[in-house]
Amino acid sequence: MVNNYQHKNPEVQKSVSEIYKGSKNKKLARLINDKSIGYYAINVDGSKYFDMMYALMKNAGDSKYQKETELIMETVKIVLDEEAISKIAPGNGIFVLNELKSKTVEYTDYEYDNDYNEKEIKKTKEVVVPDFIFAFATENEGYWNRIFNLLAANKNTSKNFSKKGNLYSFKEDKNSGYMDELFFTVKDGIVYVMTSENGLNIENQGKKSKNWMKDSTKYPASGRLDVQKLLTGLEKEFKSGSERKMLDTVRKNVGDIYFKSESKGNTIRTEIDYSIKGSSENSLMYFFDLFDELYKQHEADKKQPVL
Numbered sequence: 001m002v003n004n005y006q007h008k009n010p011e012v013q014k015s016v017s018e019i020y021k022g023s024k025n026k027k028l029a030r031l032i033n034d035k036s037i038g039y040y041a042i043n044v045d046g047s048k049y050f051d052m053m054y055a056l057m058k059n060a061g062d063s064k065y066q067k068e069t070e071l072i073m074e075t076v077k078i079v080l081d082e083e084a085i086s087k088i089a090p091g092n093g094i095f096v097l098n099e100l101k102s103k104t105v106e107y108t109d110y111e112y113d114n115d116y117n118e119k120e121i122k123k124t125k126e127v128v129v130p131d132f133i134f135a136f137a138t139e140n141e142g143y144w145n146r147i148f149n150l151l152a153a154n155k156n157t158s159k160n161f162s163k164k165g166n167l168y169s170f171k172e173d174k175n176s177g178y179m180d181e182l183f184f185t186v187k188d189g190i191v192y193v194m195t196s197e198n199g200l201n202i203e204n205q206g207k208k209s210k211n212w213m214k215d216s217t218k219y220p221a222s223g224r225l226d227v228q229k230l231l232t233g234l235e236k237e238f239k240s241g242s243e244r245k246m247l248d249t250v251r252k253n254v255g256d257i258y259f260k261s262e263s264k265g266n267t268i269r270t271e272i273d274y275s276i277k278g279s280s281e282n283s284l285m286y287f288f289d290l291f292d293e294l295y296k297q298h299e300a301d302k303k304q305p306v307l
Contacts, residue, residue, distance in 0.1 A: 005268040013266060015052040019044050020220040020263035025092035025137050027190055029213040034206045037097045037233065038225035038257075041216040046091030050082045088143055093136035094216060100233025103129045103180070126236055129179070133200075134193040141186045148184055167197060221261040221270075227254040242301035249297055253277050253290050 007013040022044040032039050054073050109121045138144060151170075152163040161170050168184040183194045192200065205213065215222050231251045238247045255275035262269055280286035 001272045003270045004264075005270070006266055009055075010266075012052070012055045015048065015055040016268060017263045017266070018048040019052060019091075020261075020268065021045055021048075022091045022220060024217045026213075026217055027188065028092060028094040028135055028137065029216045030202060031094060031096045031133050031135060032205070032209050032212045032216060033096075033098070033202050034204070034209050035099055036209060036212065036226070037099060037229045038223065039094060039096045039212060039216060040221075040223040041094040042091065042221045043217065044091040044220050046089055047082055047086035049091075050077075050085075084140075087139035090137055090139060093134070096133045098131045098133065100128050100230070101131055102126050102236055128234060128237055129195075131195050133195075135190050137189055138186070138191050139189065141189065144186050144191050148186070169197070215258075215260070219260040219262050223259050225257040227257060242298070245297055245301065246294060249293055250290070253286075253293075 007016060022042075024043050028041065054077065057069065057073060103126070104124050105127050106122060106124055109123050111119045111121055113119065148161075148168045149163070151157045151161040152168060154161075160172065161168065163169075166185055166187070170182045170184070172179065172181075179195065181195075183192075183197045183199065185192050185194075185200075187200075194200070212224050215224070228251060231247060231254070235244075235247065238244050253276070255277055257272070257274050259270065259272040261271075274283075276283070276286045280289050
């Protein structure tokens with residue numbers, strides 16, 4: 001599927017295209033590894049977001065108040081130091097989903113007796129927890145370190161936020177959330193947010209992950225998703241026999257999803273590719289065949305009425 005976006009106003013379109021002319025950052029690409037389920041990466045020019053915002057607001061204003069709108073925009077430009085703000089986060093970032101793990105969490109349920117008296121019951125259940133790394137480039141490491149140091153020192157936030165060496169961590173009070181702990185650090189011009197304190201210890205990358213790494217630095221915005229690995233990680237969420245049969249049916253037919261977005265001429269071009277399995281004649285028939293197979297599976301699992 002290919003989509004071409006072009007704003008009707010040339011000034012706005014130019015400001016949007018300028019965002020897509022950012023620099024590349026190969027340090028972020030190294031976070032992709034063999035166990036990765038997927039990633040989403042951007043390499044854009046963060047300083048141009050302000051120009052786009054100004055262009056959008058300027059052209060969206062009522063012509064009756066055009067002069068007032070332009071004055072407000074000029075005032076905002078004076079107040080905001082665009083260059084300083086863009087150094088905090090220039091526009092390079094990546095989110096890598098490594099794997100899905102299971103975790104036992106506590107929750108509260110309620111039961112009622114014959115007189116409708118409520119009774120609180122403590123129970124546990126298995127939930128799927130993502131293992132991920134989110135990272136973005138910065139030219140102002142000191143700013144982020146000051147934020148993390150403040151959170152670790154403040155009497156209110158330090159209850160959950162602490163520091164150990166160059167690593168900061170946020171931990172919930174109870175075992176009821178999906179995230180046990182989040183880790184933060186700033187290193188070599190990159191700010192990291194991780195679900196594991198060993199998140200930066202990336203193992204050797206194979207051919208597949210190296211191809212993903214190459215794509216993540218090639219385009220202003222791109223992403224990949226290994227649907228097979230994703231469904232394997234979600235397997236415990238499908239509990240009944242019929243749900244597991246449907247999962248197996250989908251898993252048997254799905255492939256990888258890949259997308260890329262870049263500036264082409266006067267448009268923003270986004271392409272999404274989905275590799276499929278099976279013997280369908282074309283892409284459209286693939287979805288018809290898949291939905292038909294799922295429907296037949298659903299009908300077969302229906303219980304027959306007892307006469």
